[in-house]
Amino acid sequence: MKIISKFKDFYDYKVAKYGVDEKLIYNRKTCCDYYKMRFQYLNLHKNIPEKVSVEDFDNILKEHIKFFDKTNHNKILIVGEKIVHLFFTEDGVYTHFDIKNPKDIAGETIYKYWAYYYDGTKEITFNDGKKIEIHITFNELWDDFFNYDRKRFLSYLNISKEEVLFNEPIILVEYIGGIDRKIARYDNSVYKFTYNPNLSQMGVYIDEDFIWQSLVEFLSNKRSEKEISPEVSNENKILSKGFDLKTSFRPNMKKKHKGDI
Numbered sequence: 394m395k396i397i398s399k400f401k402d403f404y405d406y407k408v409a410k411y412g413v414d415e416k417l418i419y420n421r422k423t424c425c426d427y428y429k430m431r432f433q434y435l436n437l438h439k440n441i442p443e444k445v446s447v448e449d450f451d452n453i454l455k456e457h458i459k460f461f462d463k464t465n466h467n468k469i470l471i472v473g474e475k476i477v478h479l480f481f482t483e484d485g486v487y488t489h490f491d492i493k494n495p496k497d498i499a500g501e502t503i504y505k506y507w508a509y510y511y512d513g514t515k516e517i518t519f520n521d522g523k524k525i526e527i528h529i530t531f532n533e534l535w536d537d538f539f540n541y542d543r544k545r546f547l548s549y550l551n552i553s554k555e556e557v558l559f560n561e562p563i564i565l566v567e568y569i570g571g572i573d574r575k576i577a578r579y580d581n582s583v584y585k586f587t588y589n590p591n592l593s594q595m596g597v598y599i600d601e602d603f604i605w606q607s608l609v610e611f612l613s614n615k616r617s618e619k620e621i622s623p624e625v626s627n628e629n630k631i632l633s634k635g636f637d638l639k640t641s642f643r644p645n646m647k648k649k650h651k652g653d654i
Contacts, residue, residue, distance in 0.1 A: 394414050
């Protein structure tokens with residue numbers, strides 16, 4: 394894998410172990426979008442997220458949001474096709490790999506308790522012995538805590554597989570807050586999706602081999618998909634829709650018919 398980036402991250406040095414594959418390019422460009430949506434697996438047909446640009450968020454939506462301001466809370470990191478749960482605490486950032494009692498914090502019993510409460514907390518014991526009350530921001534998915542990958546996580550949203558959420562190698566997903574009910578009766582949750590974030594800058598450190606191998610697998614699969622289904626040129630897309638390249642997209646021009654002067 395070859396990384397093109399303006400910054401260095403903690404797993405970059407693994408190139409010395411795995412080498413550079415010029416055919417697998419990770420263009421690590423950081424940007425973000427906001428989405429108005431809910432992760433409601435019981436109402437899949439209603440889960441149509443509305444993308445909001447950074448500009449529209451700052452200029453229009455921001456003033457209508459009640460921001461989530463809890464200290465200890467969870468976020469979701471998508472790495473390739475895998476999901477890593479992050480826990481931001483006063484003592485640093487933990488992942489679900491750091492949990493001492495993973496079988497005790499998810500499952501049917503927990504689901505029954507969490508399904509109807511959005512701002513609840515759950516005590517998690519980590520391997521270093523610390524017990525921390527975590528504010529759960531993805532409680533709709535909490536019952537299947539460890540059984541998600543990118544495809545399943547996004548399956549609750551009615552979006553095209555051409556969307557950026559299916560195609561950026563690393564994505565950080567975080568709950569921002571709720572929109573004022575005066576302007577949004579439904580789907581009032583706002584999430585921020587950051588593409589290709591600087592993990593070390595956030596204090597997120599995961600096994601470097603896990604990161605590298607997950608990225609290589611993801612990029613390899615994307616490359617294979619393109620080889621099987623090569624991209625169609627814009628001209629061919631136009632022709633396939635029945636348009637004529639010479640006349641259909643020129644202003645004030647029509648095809649001449651017999652008898653036209």
